[in-house]
Amino acid sequence: MKYTMAKVPDTFAIMHGLLGVVKSEFESAGQLSPELLRSLHMLHGQTLVSALDLIDSKKVTIVTSNSGRWVYQVTGSAGTPYVCLPDSIFCQCPAFKFSVLKKKDSVMCKHVLAAILATAMGVTDKKTISDEYMMDLLFHMD
Template structure:
């Protein structure tokens, strides 16, 4: 996890990873903690993980980004290294209003990392650049 999240959130994600590695499931107390810390995005994020909607996209140089197929069917690009998502909810709820730590897509990325549930896709440098630029064009 990255230091962009509060320590309590990072610790919870570490505990989820540890529990999942040991038992292949997340105990109820950790699920309650997830709901307490991350609020209304916790359950939808778990749903995205259950549906294996998170893909780690890597290039030969080692650059990586995550793509999350949202519940609406739209593909969002997430950057766990800087705690950012291209979805409108992130821009509004997290950046503008500071009401949440993150959106369901970023939380799904962190949870899928913890549970080993990321799909993997290797693309060329040009394809990764195209993915990143496509998101920039959508915002412009």
């Protein structure tokens, strides 16, 4: 059977569907089932393992300004904080530029995946900053 682009599964649609399951399983059992982890691993490979490590280490923070603007700040494994935009796969990290944009090896980097999963699981830290600090944070994004 010949596949057209319309018939190729949309990774983002699949991921969006799995997020509801992530939320439901984590709320009811406090963990994700092996079946769900296998499904997520099929989509993201080693990126999933790295993202789960960031979540376990409590490296995902939702940073909100007084005016209501918000971003994710995910501290990488080397201690560098990266800004990830909500409802986007954008991240400041080198892996985003190289693996996601250039090589197209990954759908998203570990920081974005960690932010999405941590939000679905309800395990993000929260931090409020001034509007001026938020503007500075956004202005210095590469």
